[in-house]
Amino acid sequence: MKKGFDNDLYIRLQSEKILERIKKFDNKLYLEFGGKLFDDMHACRVLPGFESDAKCRILMKLKDESEIIFVISAADLERNKIRADFGIPYGTDVLRLIDKMRGLGLNMNSVVVTQYLGQPAADKFINKLKNHGLKTYIHRKTKGYPTEVDVIVSDEGYGANPYIETTKPLVVVTAPGPGSGKLATCLSQLYHEYKRGVRAGYAKFETFPIWNLPLRHPVNVAYEAATADLGDINMIDPYHLEAYGVTTVNYNRDIECFPIVKSILTKITGDENIYKSPTDMGVNMAGFGIVDDEVCREASRQEIIRRYYKTECDYKTGNVSADAVERIRLLMNENKIDVSERKVTHYALERAEACQSAAVALELQDGKIVTGKSSKLMTACSSAVLNAVKTLSNIADEMLLLSPVVLAPIIRLKKEVLREDKVKLALGDVLTALSICAATNPIAEKAMDMLVQLRGCDAHASCILPESDISVVRKLGINLTCEPEFGSKDLYGF
Numbered sequence: 001m002k003k004g005f006d007n008d009l010y011i012r013l014q015s016e017k018i019l020e021r022i023k024k025f026d027n028k029l030y031l032e033f034g035g036k037l038f039d040d041m042h043a044c045r046v047l048p049g050f051e052s053d054a055k056c057r058i059l060m061k062l063k064d065e066s067e068i069i070f071v072i073s074a075a076d077l078e079r080n081k082i083r084a085d086f087g088i089p090y091g092t093d094v095l096r097l098i099d100k101m102r103g104l105g106l107n108m109n110s111v112v113v114t115q116y117l118g119q120p121a122a123d124k125f126i127n128k129l130k131n132h133g134l135k136t137y138i139h140r141k142t143k144g145y146p147t148e149v150d151v152i153v154s155d156e157g158y159g160a161n162p163y164i165e166t167t168k169p170l171v172v173v174t175a176p177g178p179g180s181g182k183l184a185t186c187l188s189q190l191y192h193e194y195k196r197g198v199r200a201g202y203a204k205f206e207t208f209p210i211w212n213l214p215l216r217h218p219v220n221v222a223y224e225a226a227t228a229d230l231g232d233i234n235m236i237d238p239y240h241l242e243a244y245g246v247t248t249v250n251y252n253r254d255i256e257c258f259p260i261v262k263s264i265l266t267k268i269t270g271d272e273n274i275y276k277s278p279t280d281m282g283v284n285m286a287g288f289g290i291v292d293d294e295v296c297r298e299a300s301r302q303e304i305i306r307r308y309y310k311t312e313c314d315y316k317t318g319n320v321s322a323d324a325v326e327r328i329r330l331l332m333n334e335n336k337i338d339v340s341e342r343k344v345t346h347y348a349l350e351r352a353e354a355c356q357s358a359a360v361a362l363e364l365q366d367g368k369i370v371t372g373k374s375s376k377l378m379t380a381c382s383s384a385v386l387n388a389v390k391t392l393s394n395i396a397d398e399m400l401l402l403s404p405v406v407l408a409p410i411i412r413l414k415k416e417v418l419r420e421d422k423v424k425l426a427l428g429d430v431l432t433a434l435s436i437c438a439a440t441n442p443i444a445e446k447a448m449d450m451l452v453q454l455r456g457c458d459a460h461a462s463c464i465l466p467e468s469d470i471s472v473v474r475k476l477g478i479n480l481t482c483e484p485e486f487g488s489k490d491l492y493g494f
Helices: 007-022 041-046 054-061 074-078 090-103 120-131 182-195 218-226 238-244 252-269 293-316 322-334 343-355 380-393 404-417 427-438 442-454 467-476
Strands: 029-033 066-073 108-114 136-138 170-174 201-205 234-236 249-251 359-363 369-373 458-461 479-482
Touching: 007 029, 007 054, 007 201, 029 182, 041 218, 041 293, 066 074, 066 090, 066 182, 074 090, 074 108, 074 120, 090 108, 108 120, 108 182, 120 136, 170 182, 182 201, 182 252, 218 234, 218 293, 218 322, 234 238, 234 252, 238 252, 249 252, 293 322, 293 479, 343 359, 343 369, 343 458, 359 380, 369 380, 380 427, 380 442, 380 458, 380 467, 404 427, 427 442, 427 467, 467 479
Parallel strands: 029 170, 029 201, 066 108, 066 170, 108 136, 458 479
Antiparallel strands: 234 249, 359 369, 359 458
8 A cells, every 4th residue: 555654754753843842841841632642543544654653652752751641521431432443432442541551661640530520430430540549630610611711720710620740841631532621631730830830831732634734635624524523624723824924724623712722821821922823732743744645635535435434324323413414425525525436335335236135345455356245154244354365365265264163163152152143153253263263274374364464455335234343343454334224124233
């Protein structure tokens, strides 16, 4: 696959920029980390060459100078908000990310539960963290926010929050998703630092939208598509244009809240010119890492189509509103993007029509298309993945990779022990069977070795697949889309 982004150049430039920003203050910077700290798959898809752990590698370069605060909203805990790309709740994701940070030797400071109103789910989460020995803080809603700046910047406002003890020059404040309270946590800490005589600073690290790309550049449009459910809209930063005469791109929420944020920063620091625009607050060098604009444009158009299908499916399953669907359709029309640009879509629908059952088409890295259909034995997704590894291994289609001797006990387990209503083999079952067969069968071992080559490949299903298959496809790194149609009339486990 062609690369359009220089990851090493980006890491070097971004690290330098962060260190430069720290020096502008009393060697103390609270850096709001937006987006995904690990596993930034959206960035990987729209900027081919970007590595999913790029932000983590930046932190590794700044390891001795930094520590990390995790923020999570009590409201998100209460409604069990899910991280879409992993299918796990925000609370679980925080625990997962803390484990990964510790494993890398990064300095983990604490967890802050924001917007706390005594929610039972938040209390349970806080107790769990404390039982594991993690420092945990509670921030309630800030009194006076957003209009009464004198109240916000007082002992009744930010002063009511407990001060989080930090020792490093760089304090990274991150969260599992948007709306978690990262900004409020940073500003609260800034208030406490100034009361202690420390001239600390605030900055924001947000990869998208990329400020020095055109407003309607596909990379930036793909960000709008990814946040269709949040209603984020890219805009020209009017404050930056007025202050410097330079056109830059930001998004509506940052631009709308800038006057409030600036007023709060001015009240805390006493410096009216600390920042003149939302773009000034940002520390983002991603645009300078693009080395092939056309590759990134095409990759982003494909991502917009993926987001279109995801939004349509989420609406079908009741997970987003009609407004999100209208927004993504508008983006498709405005940018003259059609689903026909996604090559695998046609093949999946054609195969489904021919066999009158669910079908999945998968495009290999050399452009070859393989398909699979649903059968009495296994799901369409299972069939497509098996056919893909057969093709990559040059194994004849008629050759069986999975021994009936291995499959029989799996089917019996599902039917007689687990008492599942449906005993059709899901992708996880099939991969388990393949791994068992690989122990004694060199051909199965060869096929199993090919699974890693599916990472980054595109696939399309003729209907919404069961979550059991989707979660495994996600772990394989396959970029799957589905038609917004149910595969059966069943209400459970479709």
